[in-house]
Amino acid sequence: MKVEQISIFLENRAGRLEEVTRILAENEVSIRALSLADTSDFGILRLIVSDHEKAKKALKENGFTVGRTSVVAVEVDDHPGGLNQILQILSQGGVNVEYMYAFVQQSAKTAIIVFRFDKTDQAIELFGQKGIKVIPGDVLYNL
């Protein structure tokens, strides 16, 4: 039920992000979701892509430091309180969110939220109990 996310270390200087997207484009890898966390010196680009193996290999060959993390993607109804419901479940279950990012699907009826948890398996179990729809990796990669 987990989704593989790749993360890339970027120095904070002009052209680095463009270099990543250029390599992905050349290798015909599509970006499904992304988030960029930054400090004054460096940033971490987190991506969910159509083919994470291929993306990781191509980026590494071009000298980037690439990591891989298991994250959890859930589908939420796109209306007020949708996200709050999810976070309530997590806080009651004692699961901490390390980071998260969200995007709205083309249909615009639901949003997808990508979570990185301290206790990933426990979070998935909680979602299962509460009937929250967890999106498998294969579905997300091919959106």
Add this chain to the structure above:
Amino acid sequence: MIYDVEMETLPREDLEALQLRRLKSLVERVHANVGFYRQKFDDMGVKPSDIRTLADLKLLPFTEKQDLRNHYPFGMFAVPKENVVRIHASSGTTGKSTVVGYTNRDVRNWARLMARCFVASGASPKDIIHNAYGYGLFTGGLGAHYGAEELGATIVPISGGGTKRQVMLMKDFGPTVLCSTPSYALVLYEAAQEAGIDIKDLPLKTGIFGAEPWTEEMRRDIEDKMGITALDIYGLSEIMGPGVGIECNIAQKGLHIMEDHFLVEIIDPETCEVLPPGEIGELVITTLTKEAQPLIRYRTRDITRLEQVPCRCGRTTARVHRMMGRSDDMLIIRGVNVFPSQIESILLETEGLAPHYLLVIKREANLDTLEVQVEVDEKLFSDEIKILQRIEGKIVKNIKDYLGVTAQVKLVEPRSIQRSEGKAKRILDLRKPN
């Protein structure tokens, strides 16, 4: 075991009395027989009779590698040429090579010191020693060779090169001790792997590695891969060759210096002041017993630290820390001496790995600043900002704690291009013009 129990376990008082006796005689000899030293002593107004205690050593001049070059080839000899039985020379990569001469007695002393080293490594006359140090003008091969014979062990004088054959003979002869550079040990390991031989299955138990700088991480790597105890040996041709010091296999902590033959000091490479035990600086060696080419206060340019605490192996000799770098690499940052190797060991301790790094030194508003750029490789990388920032903070704190210097740490992307040129550039000093 200890080869020369009397000399290697002398109480410090007795050792110092012996050193003083030998130093006085040495100073007389070089003053009488070496024009270079006589001139230096006269220029400084020092007479051999001024040396009354070991502390008077500081009255004597230093000897530098350049002095040996200036007196190329035989100008530093203290005996007539007919008494010299052997010549060695260093490769002159940065200029003319430096020549060393040995009398018969020098060669015998050297063999005994190398025998001490073998025994300190755990070897005995029963061992077979695979000697992959190069034979020839380089001191490594013959130095280890004579020491092994002195001990009565079996020596395989394979020398360097011919790696496949080396592996085959290691399998067939079953050596228990390997002498080589640490990097060649890894070459042998890989060649053995390719030939389908696991060195762990062979009788090999000890590696005596020297002739190039190496790190604790490399030691662990070699020990894990080859299933042996890896020991660091130190020597330099100008002084004698291998056998000036070695780690014992009991403590494996610091190299025991053969102090009855070598008087060692640690100096501040900038001010040339002698530093107290425990402080990091340049190793300076006076050869107490060398006949053919004795040297007074030879500046090795090697950076280390001296400890005079007796070792649990029973030896009372002073120990030096594994060589940490070359004094030519020393940086002075806000008055504090910093060696790139110190930063490297802090990085190693902080994250348990030796990352690639660059030290950038600038002068901002008349203050020196040190920026440590650390390459983020996959082992260091995390997808969480806070973890990377925690690593930065830990490095800053450790540099402050260990070196007393406030540094900025900047995580950077790997720079594959710089490394392909061979030796990585570690320092970018922007304080200097150009």
